[in-house]
Every structure is written in structure tokens, then in C-alpha cells.
Amino acid sequence: MKVFSIKELANSYISDLKSKGLTVGLVPTMGALHEGHLSLIENAKKNNDVVVVSIFVNPTQFNNPEDLEKYPRTLDEDLEKLKNVNCDIVFTPNADEMYDKNEVAELFDFDGLDKEMEGKFRDNHFNGVGTVVKKLFNILKPNNAYFGEKDYQQLQIINKLVSITKQPVNIIGCAIDREDDGLARSSRNMRLTTEHRNSAAFIYKTITEAKEMINSSSPKEIEEWVNNQFKSHHNLVLEYFTIADESNLKSVTALDQNKKYRAFIAVFAGEIRLIDNIAL
Structure with a gap:
């Protein structure tokens, strides 16, 4: 397993592999790797000659400096996990390597995708995501890049980014990997805390029940029901729940049989913010 922290070295090594006709799959991460990340890597391994994992806690996508500071950093453990799944290349830059001095997030026109749901609570977050992903694509030159559907809004925005920037990369969304009790891995x-972890299974339970209501209730009725479920749960605080069109992520009040919809949710378990979604 090759590990690079300098972008020029990573770029040169991967360019040489591609010149030999090898295909490259990229799994971008912020580290603290778990089974969800490893499932993305397994998907990448099935369809590419070489798999690259990037580990970089990207400062431009954090609105809260405290959240950035507290984000778990477990590089040694991450590298051990990657060795165990036979990852080929790991790219582990620091912020100075990825960003010039005083550089800020690039501004993109995501056609409103960034204004819905997460965008209402995390100003400029998706410009930060777009900036770092564009940089990673330029450095690592993947043929295919793999993203989990837990961050479904992010997945749609990455698809839009590729369309805007005309990057020669295929974006592949992978199913949400869950704990035994349904909690999306994150x-x-x-x-x-142990108490909040035990309570967090309620999130998936609730959106699963919401899905079962889709043929008998309106989106508004389902949203009201979900709100009431969390009002009676003392360990969890609902930030938002919405039913949205998969293509444009806009909340809906009625359903069209010819369109695809998802339920999206964000919940605070103590100080920790958890998101999830489910196809309807």
C-alpha cells in the first residue's frame, strides 16, 4: 500500500498507472474509517484496477470551528484498516498541501441543490465540499469515484459538480451501510454517549415507519407525525424532516407516481448531529 501526503507525488504515481491502461477508483473520506467506508472500498475494488482512498478533514466545509476541532482523527488506525482490505493507495494531505494561504471555498452554482435541507442549516458547506472534491479529482484523476447515499444531498451535488466542471469521472452512489439496529454508520x-447511541436507533425506526405511511398519508401528515414522534423522545431533538423530490431535493406537498422521492432527516443526539434518509 502506497501512502502519499504530497499532491505532486500522488498525481505522478497515479498518472503513471493510468498511462499503462489501469483504471482508478477513488473513495474520498475524512478519516475515522468505519464499515461504511470499507463497503465503499469493496465496491471500488470490484470495478477498478487500482483503489485510492483520500483522508482529509476539509476545513472549508465546516461552519462550526468547534466541530472541525472535535472531528475524530485516527490516521494510524485508518491506515491499518486500509492495509487489511488491500487498499492500493492512500492520499493523506494536510490543509497547507490542499489550500494556498488564505484560500477560501470556491463558489459554485449548484442550481439550488445546495439551498435545500442541509444548506438551510450549514451556510456555504457545499461550496467547501465542491472545492475539495474538485481538488481531489484534479490531483488523483479517478475514472470512478464512490460516495455513500447517507449523504444523498452531497451525492447529488457532486453529480452537479462533475457536470459543471466537466470532470472525466463517473460518480457512483452506494447504499447506506447500517449498524444492526439500523443506525446509519458515521x-x-x-x-x-452510550445513552445517546442507544437512543439513535429511533431515527431509522421512525423513517422506516414514515415510509410505510406513504400510500395512506400526505407528505404533510407524515411530517407532522414524525415531528410528534420526536417531541416525545427526551434524548433526541429533531432539526428537520422532509419528503423531497430526489432529482431537485425540493420538499413536496403531493406525490407524482412518475417521480422518485426520499425522506430526509437531521437529529441532534446530545451535541452530535446525525443525518439519514430513505427512498420512498
């Missing part, structure tokens, strides 16, 4: 889960 690096943030390791920061949950």
Missing part, C-alpha cells in the same frame, strides 16, 4: 457515531 464517523460521528463514535462521539455518541
Whole structure:
């Protein structure tokens, strides 16, 4: 397993592999790797000659400096996990390597995708995501890049980014990897207290029940029901729940049989913010 922290070295090594006709799959991460990340890597390994994992906690996508500071950093453990799944290349730059001095997030026109849901609570977050992903694509030159559907809004925005920038990369969304009790795997889960971790399974339970209501209730009725479920749960605080069109992420009040919809949710378990979604 090759590990690079300098972008020029990573770029040169990968360019040489591609010149030999090898295909490259990229799994971008912020580290604190878990089974969800490893499932993305397994998907990448099936369809590419070489798999690259990037580990970089990207400062431009954090609105809260405290959240950035507390984000788990477990590089040694991450590298051990990557060795165990036979990852080929790991790119581990620091902020100075990825950003010039005083550089800020690039501004993109995501056609409103960034204004819905997460965008209402995390100003400029998706410009930060777009900036770092564009940089990673330029450095690592992947044929295919793999993103989990837990961050479904991010997945749609990455698709839009590729369209805007005309990057020669295929974006592949992978199903949400879940714990045995349904909680979507996330690096943030390791920061949950035991009590909040036990309570967090309620999130998936609730959106699963919401899905079952879709043929008998309107989106508004389902949203009201979900709100009431969380009002009676003392350990969890609902930030938002919405039913949205998968293509444009806009909340809907009625359903069209010819369109695809998802339910999206964000919940605070103590200080830890958890998101999830489910196809309807």
C-alpha cells in the first residue's frame, strides 16, 4: 500500500498507472474509517484496477470551528484498516498541501441543490465540499469515484459538480451501510454517549415507519407525525424532516407516481448531529 501526503507525488504515481491502461477508483473520506467506508472500498475494488482512498478533514466545509476541532482523527488506525482490505493507495494531505494561504471555498452554482435541507442549516458547506472534491479529482484523476447515499444531498451535488466542471469521472452512489439496529454508520457515531447511541436507533425506526405511511398519508401528515414522534423522545431533538423530490431535493406537498422521492432527516443526539434518509 502506497501512502502519499504530497499532491505532486500522488498525481505522478497515479498518472503513471493510468498511462499503462489501469483504471482508478477513488473513495474520498475524512478519516475515522468505519464499515461504511470499507463497503465503499469493496465496491471500488470490484470495478477498478487500482483503489485510492483520500483522508482529509476539509476545513472549508465546516461552519462550526468547534466541530472541525472535535472531528475524530485516527490516521494510524485508518491506515491499518486500509492495509487489511488491500487498499492500493492512500492520499493523506494536510490543509497547507490542499489550500494556498488564505484560500477560501470556491463558489459554485449548484442550481439550488445546495439551498435545500442541509444548506438551510450549514451556510456555504457545499461550496467547501465542491472545492475539495474538485481538488481531489484534479490531483488523483479517478475514472470512478464512490460516495455513500447517507449523504444523498452531497451525492447529488457532486453529480452537479462533475457536470459543471466537466470532470472525466463517473460518480457512483452506494447504499447506506447500517449498524444492526439500523443506525446509519458515521464517523460521528463514535462521539455518541452510550445513552445517546442507544437512543439513535429511533431515527431509522421512525423513517422506516414514515415510509410505510406513504400510500395512506400526505407528505404533510407524515411530517407532522414524525415531528410528534420526536417531541416525545427526551434524548433526541429533531432539526428537520422532509419528503423531497430526489432529482431537485425540493420538499413536496403531493406525490407524482412518475417521480422518485426520499425522506430526509437531521437529529441532534446530545451535541452530535446525525443525518439519514430513505427512498420512498
